[in-house]
Amino acid sequence: xxxxxxxxVDDKNIPQPLGILQSGxxxxxxxxxxxxxxxxxxxxxxxxxxxxxxxxxxxxxxxSSCVDNGTIESLGIKSIGIVDTxxxxxxxxxxxxxxxxxxPAAKINVDFGSITGxxxxxxxxxxxxxxxxxxxxIFVYNGTLGMYTIGY
Numbered sequence: 042x043x044x045x046x047x048x049x050v051d052d053k054n055i056p057q058p059l060g061i062l063q064s065g066x067x068x069x070x071x072x073x074x075x076x077x078x079x080x081x082x083x084x085x086x087x088x089x090x091x092x093x094x095x096x097x098x099x100x101x102x103x104x105s106s107c108v109d110n111g112t113i114e115s116l117g118i119k120s121i122g123i124v125d126t127x128x129x130x131x132x133x134x135x136x137x138x139x140x141x142x143x144x145p146a147a148k149i150n151v152d153f154g155s156i157t158g159x160x161x162x163x164x165x166x167x168x169x170x171x172x173x174x175x176x177x178x179i180f181v182y183n184g185t186l187g188m189y190t191i192g193y
Contacts, residue, residue, distance in 0.1 A: 042179075045147035048188040058187035066182060066189040070097040070168055071143040072108060074116055075152045078139055090116045092143065095167040099180065099189070103171030106142075106153075109161035112168075113138045124157055135159060142168065147191060 047068065049060025073092035074082065082089050093112055120136035127133075136158040142151040151174060161167060179192035 042192050043148075045144075045149075045191045045193075046188060047146070047190075048186070050187075056187050058185060061182075061184060061187045061189065064165070066099040067096045067166065068099065068144055068170070069146055070095060071145060072112055072116070072168060073141045073143070074118060075139045075141040075154075078118065093167065096165060097142070097144075097168035097170050098166045099175070100169040100171055101175065101180070103169045105157055105173045106171040107135070107157040107159040107161075107169050108138065108140055109167040110136065110158040111162055113140060113158055120158065121155060126157060128159075147193070149193060 047066070049057045049064075051057050071092035071094050073079075074090060079089045093115065095112070118138050118140065120138055122137040123134050124137050125132060126135045137155045138153075138158055140153045140156045142153070143149070159169070161169075177193065179190075181190040181192075183189065
């Protein structure tokens with residue numbers, strides 16, 4: 042089983058437990074069009090948009106993963122439906138989109154036929170990694186050492 046460890050350390054490689062407390066378990070992510078949509082773009086002689094790079098927050102409280110609406114729309118991806126969700130502000134209808142997630146540090150690819158859009162603007166993240174993805178992993182949060190581990 043491959044394992045990815047992420048430690049919050051300073052420039053001298055000394056563990057910084059406050060790093061994980063302040064930012065949460067974040068991981069670098071590239072969000073792009075899924076393979077099926079890329080093939081459609083190619084057949085239509087349209088350029089395939091470049092992936093958008095940023096951070097995703099691993100969120101064990103989220104039943105499903107989601108992507109920032111502005112991020113996914115900037116890729117030219119149109120919504121394919123609507124879903125009823127429960128947010129911290131109460132019930133809300135959200136758009137669904139096809140999407141592809143790549144986590145370069147862990148070398149994990151996830152193609153979504155449908156993922157929920159969310160309003161994440163103003164936050165330093167562009168996606169939440171929910172239990173739909175985490176259910177396939179082992180996830181360990183070590184706050185005392187300021188690190189987390191994913192086994193997949």
